[in-house]
Amino acid sequence: AELSTFAADEACAPGSVRHASDRCLVASGAVAALIACASGALAKRSRDAVALLDAWLEKADQSLAFRLAAYRDASKTAGDKEGSLHAPQLTAFAGGRALANRRAFRDRLASLARSDGSAVxxxxxKLAELAALASSFHRxxxxxxxxxFVLGLEDAAAWSVDRLAGALELAERVVVAMPRQSSFQELEGLTRRPDRGAVDD
Structure with a gap:
């Protein structure tokens, strides 16, 4: 009820999110997080993300030029992102801080990838861990x-750290409010609207 009320108040609908309100984005992100949990996509995408990070870290460990190129890419991404307040720092990439941050992130994602249980x-x-991850981001x-990517969210430029953390916290509250013996089929039912059917992932 909390999720549907939250979304209905803003007349939220899946699709374009670039110009949606913060509340609508949070509701849309919560739906995506619930779908990812219910379908098993969260664990699979986490494994894919870990593999990508492993490849990035291997190259970054060996090449300063690679790290500087990554800094340029990160700076461009920050400039394109709506509501971006903090540009990446050159010293983080030239030194070791960016590598340490991404290695720690990789390890936490790996834990989620191994947690592939089917119980609600x-x-x-899982959602609390993801929310804590998002809230810990600085740049x-x-x-x-x-x-x-792990959550299956579209329109990357629309998502700030605060919006993403809010979506995950809302999804967590929805799941916590469900009866303890609920099935994932019931969890998937939370992402359906009577007039629209299932929300596309």
Whole structure:
């Protein structure tokens, strides 16, 4: 009820989110997070993201030129992102901070990738971990993009750290409010609207 009321108040609909309100984006993101949990896509995408990070870290460990190119890419991404307040720092890439941040992020995603249980009981912990990840970001670029990928979110430029964390926190509250013995079929039912059917992932 909380999710449907939240979305209905803003007349939210799936599709273009670039010009949606913050509340509508949060509701849309919560729906995407619930679908990812219910379908098993969250664990699979987490594994894909870990593989990408492993490849990035291997190259970054070996090449300063690669890290500087990554800094330029991150700067461009930050400039394109709506509501971006913090550009990446050159020193983070030239030194080791960006690598350390991404390595820690990789390890936390790997934990989620291994957590592939089918019970709704496991969903709140997964969503809480993702919300904590998003809230911990300071100057994210690749990490924020990968978290959006894990959740199946479209229009990357529309998603700020605050919006993404809010969506995950809302999804967690929805799952916590469900009866303890609920099935994932019931969880998927939360993402359906009587007049539209299932929301596209």
């Amino acid at each position: 009981d496991a969903a709140p912990a 994210p670029s690749l990490r924020l993009e990968l978290l959006q």
